[in-house]
Amino acid sequence: MKPILVTLLFAAPLFGQTVTGKFAAGETYVEPERNAPAATSRMFVRANDGQGVDLPATGQGGMIIVINDRMPKSARLRTPAGDTSSESIQHFAVDAQGNEVLHITNTIAGRYHVSDVGAGASVVAAEPESRLTMTTTVGPLSRMPGDAITLHATLRDGDDAVSGAQVIARLATPDGKEGDAIALIDKGNGEYEAVIAELPSRANGFWNVRYDAGGVTAHGVEFARTGSNQFMNERLSARLGRINSRVEGDVLHVTADASVMEAGRYRFDVIVASTPDANGARQGVAWGEAAQTLERGRNELTIDIPLAGHSAGEMFLDVRLLNLDSMGLAGRKTIDIHN
Amino acid sequence: MKRTALALVLLLTAVVAEAKTGVVFIHGKGGTDLASSSVARAYWTDDMIKTTTKGYTIPYLICSYDGTQYMWVAGNTVAGQIYNWMNANAIDDIVIETHSFGGIVIRWIMSNPTYDSRYQPIINRIRWVNSIAPPNKGSEAADLAGTLSGSWLTGWMMDLVGQKNNSTTNCTTSSMSYYNQYYLKGTSGRPALPKTVYNIAGYGLWNDFAHSEDYGLATLSGIAGMPGEDDGMVSQYSAQAVGVVWFTTEANHHHNRRNDYRKIGASLATDF
Numbered sequence: 001m002k003p004i005l006v007t008l009l010f011a012a013p014l015f016g017q018t019v020t021g022k023f024a025a026g027e028t029y030v031e032p033e034r035n036a037p038a039a040t041s042r043m044f045v046r047a048n049d050g051q052g053v054d055l056p057a058t059g060q061g062g063m064i065i066v067i068n069d070r071m072p073k074s075a076r077l078r079t080p081a082g083d084t085s086s087e088s089i090q091h092f093a094v095d096a097q098g099n100e101v102l103h104i105t106n107t108i109a110g111r112y113h114v115s116d117v118g119a120g121a122s123v124v125a126a127e128p129e130s131r132l133t134m135t136t137t138v139g140p141l142s143r144m145p146g147d148a149i150t151l152h153a154t155l156r157d158g159d160d161a162v163s164g165a166q167v168i169a170r171l172a173t174p175d176g177k178e179g180d181a182i183a184l185i186d187k188g189n190g191e192y193e194a195v196i197a198e199l200p201s202r203a204n205g206f207w208n209v210r211y212d213a214g215g216v217t218a219h220g221v222e223f224a225r226t227g228s229n230q231f232m233n234e235r236l237s238a239r240l241g242r243i244n245s246r247v248e249g250d251v252l253h254v255t256a257d258a259s260v261m262e263a264g265r266y267r268f269d270v271i272v273a274s275t276p277d278a279n280g281a282r283q284g285v286a287w288g289e290a291a292q293t294l295e296r297g298r299n300e301l302t303i304d305i306p307l308a309g310h311s312a313g314e315m316f317l318d319v320r321l322l323n324l325d326s327m328g329l330a331g332r333k334t335i336d337i338h339n
Numbered sequence: 340m341k342r343t344a345l346a347l348v349l350l351l352t353a354v355v356a357e358a359k360t361g362v363v364f365i366h367g368k369g370g371t372d373l374a375s376s377s378v379a380r381a382y383w384t385d386d387m388i389k390t391t392t393k394g395y396t397i398p399y400l401i402c403s404y405d406g407t408q409y410m411w412v413a414g415n416t417v418a419g420q421i422y423n424w425m426n427a428n429a430i431d432d433i434v435i436e437t438h439s440f441g442g443i444v445i446r447w448i449m450s451n452p453t454y455d456s457r458y459q460p461i462i463n464r465i466r467w468v469n470s471i472a473p474p475n476k477g478s479e480a481a482d483l484a485g486t487l488s489g490s491w492l493t494g495w496m497m498d499l500v501g502q503k504n505n506s507t508t509n510c511t512t513s514s515m516s517y518y519n520q521y522y523l524k525g526t527s528g529r530p531a532l533p534k535t536v537y538n539i540a541g542y543g544l545w546n547d548f549a550h551s552e553d554y555g556l557a558t559l560s561g562i563a564g565m566p567g568e569d570d571g572m573v574s575q576y577s578a579q580a581v582g583v584v585w586f587t588t589e590a591n592h593h594h595n596r597r598n599d600y601r602k603i604g605a606s607l608a609t610d611f
Contacts, residue, residue: 017453021530030528032520036513039482043562045490064561068492094555095495101558122490126562141517176503178489206508206517208485228485230513267453271530287530291453322521324454327411329521 017291022308023284029273031318031334035139035150041227042133043126044212052115053123056214056222059109061129065102067114069121077102080110109221125224131158134167134225136211142329145236149199151209153184153192155225157217161190165215169194174205174233184211204235204328232328237262238294240321240331247339251304252286258299258321258331265324267291268301273316275336285310291324314338360466360611361398361430362391363421367439367596368506369406374416379403383438384597390604391436397611400424406440407504410447410518415455417444422457425464433461434610435468438596439573440506442473442536443515443523446581449532450524468536468582469607471595472573475526475538475580476519477512479563480572485511499559499572515577525581536582539603541570543589556591570595 023029046053048069057063057080067075078084090103104112107127114123135154140147151169155162167184179200184192192213199207213225241257254270268290273282288305301321315337321330366373366382373379380388380401392399404416425433437445445468452459474481484503492500501507508514525532544557556571568575572592590601598604 019452021533024531027531028528033516037477037516039479039512040564040566041486042564043486045487047490064558066493066496066558066562068490068496092554092558094558097494099493099495101554120491122487122492124487124490124496124562126564128561128564138513141513142521172485172488174508176488206511206514208488210486210488226486228482228488230485230508230511232514232517284528284530289453320521327409327522 018288018303020286020288020305022286022306027284029271029282029284029318033141035137036141036229036231038135038137039227039229040133040135041225042128042130043124044224044226046123046125046224048117048119048121048123050119052113053117055112055114055123055125056224057104057107057109057112058127058130058132058217058221058223059107060131061106061127063104063107063112064126064128065104065114066124067102067117067121068124069117071118075117076115078113078115080108080112111222132156132162132217132223132225134211134213134227136209136227136229138209138229138231141231143231143233145234149196149231151182151184151194151196151211153211153213155190155192155213155215157219160218162215162217163188163190165192165213167192167211167213170210171200172208172210173201173203174207175203199233202233204233204326206230207233234328234330235262235323235326237264237323237326237328238266238321238330240319240333243317243319243333243335245317245335245337247307250307250309252307254303254305254317254319256301256319258294258301260294260296260299263294263296265291266294266330267322267324268303269320269322270303270305271318272305272307273318275314275316282316285315358432359398359428359430360432360434361400361425361428362434362436362611364388364399364401365417365435365437365441365444366402367406367441368501368510371405371407373406374403376401376403382596384599387596387598387604390598390602391607393608393611398428398430407502407506409505409509410440410443411454413444413506414447418448418455418457418461421461425461431464432466433464434466436471436607437468437473438471439473439592440510442468442470442475443509445470446475446523446525446532446536449534450522452533462533465534467534469539469585469610470536470578470582471539471603472541472570472578472592473538473581474510474515474573474577476577477515478510478573478577479512479565480559481507481510482512483559483563495555499555527580532581537585538578538582539585539595540568540575540578540587541573541590541592541595542568542575542587543591543601544571553591553593556593
């Protein structure tokens, strides 16, 4: 009776495959970044609202303009000085259909204007040499159900913070459905932020965050910037529970409880690292991965990792459960162990 | 020099053990038509294939897969082709040549040997990988697909940026940061890959003024705001984030797979 009960409580993973390895001497272990990597933008996008498209230029170097219109050759560009035939505007063909890119060598600070473009046309403008930047991020990069999402943008004009700007963000689901505009709050010193407690849908996968900023610098120069980041909205497919470990000889045995909501293929990953040195860096020691099919309910995960001569003293374990049917992180825990 | 010495050692070992060497080409992302073998061959060009294989004297395989898919979907297709080819031809010493997203596809295979039963036998036979312009930390050009989502784009720009499909999503800097941390090996702070990757990063943009597409790449580089040097689609820092730097090339992202400007096919052929 007891063995049957144990079997029911801890269904044995099916079709397990394990690989292990060790870090080379001197190789460090690095914890996952919390946020999406920062993205810096010097470009912006504008759509034709029927009155043409205004392009605010900072006057800090050149501007590349791409007019995305079905009849791009009919478009006209007017400089802030009112000139429509300036010699500073160069045209470059980019394909055999005659589509062109416009390049202004040195802009005048002010509004350029694109007219005679069709409804729905979009204009992409970039100022590659400009000091006016918008740097954005979103976190957490791996968003577990229930986690709040923080949207963050930083506006700089060289070393100067740009305050008083309007920054909005739009979330788009993995299948591209765009949500309402979310206004980021000016936190001062050029930092803008919004925190979202709940996503508008549970759609799993990579969500896109598009940021649009507009305003005026401390020097009275109008600007616009557009950027984006993504984050992974994880599915609630399984949870990692209690983790145990012990060292026998040269082998580290790790076990973990997993509560599985969606049966399927998973991988139990364990990375072994040293305690942090004086600089906070951890040396990588060894790793192991066990791919297996897990049934719905409670499962016990196990893996044996050779320590390859590493002292079985204090160690750090980064334990993960990865979904292999629908890629994503099901759970992650870190523990310090003392043998 | 170290690479040449290692190649000589491996060559001698191969001769002693009568190993049969072959070369595999894995293309980058693109359209669904890249699942066609003729389109995949055109991607590389005959000149690149002929030069790398020393006039077709080295057995070779040009992988073809739907260029719109995630790395694990592409990885299974590629693994099936390599597995069948190496067994049918008794190839047991494989040099892999990848371009762009192809470098991520082979990293998926080498990082996840338990994902598919064909992966480990393939890994066992790989000598090393030469990876041309791989977006190992993602591509700011792929990020543009998200930034420009919802905007109507002309064909040339959409061709360069890529439709907002699975392979483009796979190549954003955010996605690659995520995958590097959980599913892929080889970046700093992660377990090492089982075989060495030699990377070749591009740093040129204006290669050939006769090709208007070079203006498109240069435009994309300026719009995407790629940090440091780049080849129009992939920044050098990203290409060099995995493996050993073999060399850099002035050929841009269009040309560095074609052997038609600052040719690198002859360098790839030194492996044989």
